[in-house]
Amino acid sequence: MTTLSGTDLLHHKIDLCFRHFDTDDNGVIDREDLLTLGAHLLSRFGEPVTSPKGTALMDGMARFWDALVAVADENGDGVLSREEYRACMTGAFVTSPDGFETSFRPLAEAVVALLDTDGDGEVDEGEFRAWQEVFRTAPEDRAAAFQRLDTDGSGSLTVDELLTAVREFYVSPDAGAAGNWLYGPVA
Numbered sequence: 001m002t003t004l005s006g007t008d009l010l011h012h013k014i015d016l017c018f019r020h021f022d023t024d025d026n027g028v029i030d031r032e033d034l035l036t037l038g039a040h041l042l043s044r045f046g047e048p049v050t051s052p053k054g055t056a057l058m059d060g061m062a063r064f065w066d067a068l069v070a071v072a073d074e075n076g077d078g079v080l081s082r083e084e085y086r087a088c089m090t091g092a093f094v095t096s097p098d099g100f101e102t103s104f105r106p107l108a109e110a111v112v113a114l115l116d117t118d119g120d121g122e123v124d125e126g127e128f129r130a131w132q133e134v135f136r137t138a139p140e141d142r143a144a145a146f147q148r149l150d151t152d153g154s155g156s157l158t159v160d161e162l163l164t165a166v167r168e169f170y171v172s173p174d175a176g177a178a179g180n181w182l183y184g185p186v187a
Helices: 006-021 031-044 052-072 082-094 099-115 125-134 139-149 159-171
Strands: 028-030 079-081 122-124 156-158
Touching: 006 031, 006 082, 006 159, 028 031, 031 052, 031 099, 031 125, 052 079, 052 082, 052 099, 079 082, 099 125, 099 159, 122 125, 122 159, 125 139, 139 159, 156 159
Parallel strands: none
Antiparallel strands: 028 079, 122 156
């Protein structure tokens, strides 16, 4: 098994995430895909779209889509191919010094707030697995991902730990970053 690093690793992780957003599996991402993913998350966690958490999540999805399309929809067709998505994620969130913080972190925060169903500032393994199910992480990888991210063995992830893992997954070229396990093994 070859270990990826640097740009190759980042591209591989971005390509893996393309599937999360392509909810209709048609090979492209559009606004409806992101809103569908948001609706699936809300449904899985029993959260109404009109609740504060629901509104934050759906607004985060819409803002994230707007940021993606503004940077990557080169032909103006309102959809992103895998190549456009990769270029956008790399340019807007990896190489841009504050791109992750301004455009992606608000969505990540909304997702993590949704996962923290009891508001205790932590995400337990059941909450984590439910999220991973919606994001179509292989069932056999969900437990392994949680265990790798739960570095202190506490049985839960703090909101800050999970946000750090999300950031590492999307922007770190370090093959040893714990966040690489966010959706199971990357190689």
